[in-house]
Amino acid sequence: MKLRSFRYSFTIFLFAFFVNISIFAQEQKVADSLAKIYQEGNLKNSEKLELLRNLSFNEVNNLKLSLKYAEELIALSTLEKNYLYLHRGYFQKGNKLRLLGDLNKALDAFFKSEEAAAKAKFSIGQGTANSSIADVYSVMGNSQNAQIYYKKAIKLLRNTDNAVGLASALLNAGDEYSKNKKYDLALRYFKESGEIFKKANYPSGTAYNLGNIGMVYAEQGKDALAKKYISEAIKMLEELKDYYAISDYLTYMSDIYLKQNDWTTALNYARRSLELAIRYGLKDQISNSNLKLSELYQKAGNTTESFKYYKNHIAYRDSVTNLKAVQQMADLRTDYEVSQKQSEVDLLNQGKRNRQIMAISSAVSAALVFLLAFGMYRRYKFIKKTNVIIEEEKNRSDHLLLNILPEETAHELKQNGKVLAKKFESVTVLFSDFEGFTNYAEKLSPEKLVESVDYYFSKFDEIMEKYDLEKIKTVGDCYMCAGGLPFATEDHACKMVHAAFEIAKFVSDSKKNNPLDHTRFEIRIGINSGPVVAGVVGTKKFAYDIWGDTVNIASRMESNSEPGKINISENTYELIKDAFDCDYRGEIEVKNRGIMKMYFVNNCKYKTI
Template identity: 65%
Template sequence: MLFCKSNLKILFFLISINCVCQSQKVADSLLVIYEKNKFLSTTEKLELLRNLSFNETNNLQKSIKFAEELILFSHQEKNYLYLYRGYIQKGNKLRLLGELKEALESYFKSLDAATKAKLPTGQGLAYSTIADVYSEFGNSKNAQIYYAKAVKILRKTNDTIGLASTLLNSGDAYINSGNLLLAKEKTEEAKTIFKQVHYESGEAYALGNLGMIYAKQGNDKQAEINITKAIKLLEKIEDYYPICVYLTYMSDIYLEKGNKTAALNYLINSLSLAKTHGLKKEISEANLKLSQLYDKLGKPKESLGHLQNHIIYRDSLKNLETVQKIADMRTDFEVSQKQAEVDLLSQQKKNQRIVVFATIIALGCIAFVAFGLYRRNKFVQKTNKIIDYERKRSDDLLRNILPESTAEELKVNGKVKAKRFQSVTVLFTDFHGFTHYAENLPPEKLVESVDFYFSKFDEIIEKYELEKIKTIGDAYMCAGGLPFPTEDHALKTVQAAIEIASFVEETRRLNAFNETSFEIRLGINSGPVVAGVVGTKKFAYDIWGDTVNIASRLESNSESGKINISESTYALVKDTFDCEYRGEIIVKNKGLMKMYFLNPVQVKKRITPAVSSLLQTTI
């Protein structure tokens, strides 16, 4: 944890194989390979199981099953590197399920495997995760023991970010136990390291923690200086969530000291910042604390007003907390790329030792040595070509799965900042009765059919300059208005939806007796979203927010062959397209919502030539 009472926790994972951002789409693709794994080599099977466990997000129990299979197979092969990875994966998933005791046992086993694999960075990571679990248990004494072990090992590695993160979490544990002197010592060192490597977010967290330590010591001036510096850095990197938390926490400290005026000012600033940046959770918490504080100040009217606002925002936060955590995650492509190069160079060194040994034995065989050196030189050239090829392939793959501007930002900075878009339009499609088809068709035929439709969908959204987000089974999701904001995103998305619906209907009409002819439902909604990249080895560009959830609900409440749009989208396209009002329909978790069916045949005014051509084809 960064500090008590906040639920804000810094988890800079120490190596790339233990990140917390996954891709279910990747897991679904790998599952096909897994079910036909009789031709895989040992290493390929180990890596496949690790990736399956890592990327499976829809079913954590299924992810644990893959991790356990990886553990069993690694035991059989006596491969301690993958044994360590299997236990780390299992521990991470158990921790997400809240099974802290079982997660702790798995982390201890990962430590044993990392030791046998002679993997110092892995040992440091294992010790650090063990300490984090003890900290979550509230066992500060055990947490500090294992933080100390992690720090001792990580000081001998090149993982400065991991070292600084562990020191910061260690300092936080000391804050929780009341040992402010040691808390300050650990946090100061973490701040120094973060500053040396220009890791601004880590430096900001360290400054924030120092501010709270000073506040607890009664040094209000130094507390405000450090908090102010932390806030400036966080504003620079546009990380507003921890700023609100720091301000709220400072309010708690001053309230405990009886300084209600200072406490009130910090809360008002926190609420103002949260409103400016649309941070619903922080708006809710600030309103609750303001309600409690105004009650203590004898102002029941203000207290009641803030309590009502707290309830309003609290009820809209059922899914937002998880979304924000995912959207705030940072990626580091360079770490995984460098690790691949290190592995290849290590293999070269092993081969060099073999060559040297052979040379010593065959001193009298000059010709043999020359031949060996020749082969070694060829191997080095071949290896370098492999490295160049893999680097180019990584670049090509990156540009294929991410928007070009996002991919370039990732390559240049090693990370991608999450961005908030005030107005985009999200389109969901789903094949009606797909489950019935899936039960009666061979898997190969089903995949071939879905690929046929989705390939055409890709062409259509590219035509209208939309951004494909992902596919989940038979569902297809795309959005207009990002990664570059546009004013006509709603019109373009509606036009694409019309062409998709037309294509599916035409395909079904021409292949009426074909068992893979589907009917489709479409749903469209417009509003704000958060967009960003998740993953450190398997990248995915995704969007989150109520706008996405409502678009999915609109698709679910649509009818076969029809395009169901929300009131917000209707307001953007009503002057161009004729729409049929459906009334207010009950939506799961949202209550009554106004919906409209789009009538693609009737166009109210002239639109782009490309769309005019499409509508003639549709009619």
């Protein structure tokens, strides 16, 4: 069994979460939102660079569109002579080309990515680029070059703080040596990789490491050790729901039992692998599992069953390597032909409609002249009568709009009918939620639940107004606000922490002096600081919102906080450390973010506001 597929997805995953410092979570909805901002234009080149980088990374549904964003990022980075973004552009281009199966062009892109990272003096980027170069060479079957570039990647990453990136490169290098039957060397690399993953508390890497060690032991004939390590890997991966890897490891367990002449157990493992692959639509694994079952039935002398599974293997193998690309090309051509034909039909229909409109217009023109004079008189009287009502409603509408949007944003919306997205370089974002809210929601009636949430959030709104902070939105029991926008301020972080203390105190006091006897909440608060993009999206039910990695990290700070505590990121700590006493919590594993430093804020050293 080949492990190239393991390393392939694993390396991309590591790059996404450890190399890019301030990216959005890789979700299609993020790409869709950013695409609207990009299409509106009116962005500085520096803003376009960041936007294109995030568009290329987050666009997962359309690889060709993602590749287009990467090409635009490369062109703009070249124009701006910004080597850091040039490195990122070429790296994204390489990733997309590799997914599209164009390995030669992907290799060229990764080489250019490494060159740009070197000019930018970005060692982590050099390391990951070299690791990706090695991966491509490995997939192409050029083991000699793969080993050379893994060594380069490891050497570079040893001099950075990217521990998980280093562990990944070591794991991949060990896999390459295992492929070439250099088992002792492979185990040495796996051992170091495993220690780093364990220290970093990175379960995915630990699971792959255990599985790879098990497969080396299987190749060495140490079946007991092989079963032990692979079984541990499967157990961990089941908890992580990484079914892609589990399917392959089950196939390998089938090999082990087959060597021990335990045909029945080998068959059971192969069947489990196939069932799992079918359940989650893993075509590559479906192909491999069918091939393994074909081999097993052939050894048992059951040629009918063997031939059936072999046909399935060929069908899925071809669908993975050929049919997908052919179908994509066919779909593109069909879409083009349909759009061309539709354009012709639309032009003919439009001409027909125009002629009909002209005929009808001539017939009603005379009637309109008469009605116009009468209508103007009636309209004059109506307008005069309703002007007062309109003015009153306008004032009421303006007041409501100011309750929804910041004053500057509301004015821009009234003047232009839309609001251009703006980037703020330094903003502080706060998230809070109530501990055990779901349990309360199950026990309280909807009316009492809304009454309870309104009691707390109304007070939070008063606190926001006191510190000149901006309430962004509420979702369920989650309250989100920001400081430093729509007007930039120097003390937004300190203001936000003061507000957080008042929120926490109000919730704590409400346990004793709450007029609503049915609610006694505990609150968790998380804060982060950094750049965001702010604006209004849509054309109905306007809502002012903010986007960016700063927002995502603030949410993670809240989910990793504790009841009654204010948990802040390292970014916010650097802004408030002189004014507030904080406890360092250490480096904590954050979902979809990796390792992050966190601090609990204890009290204020001196009055800052």
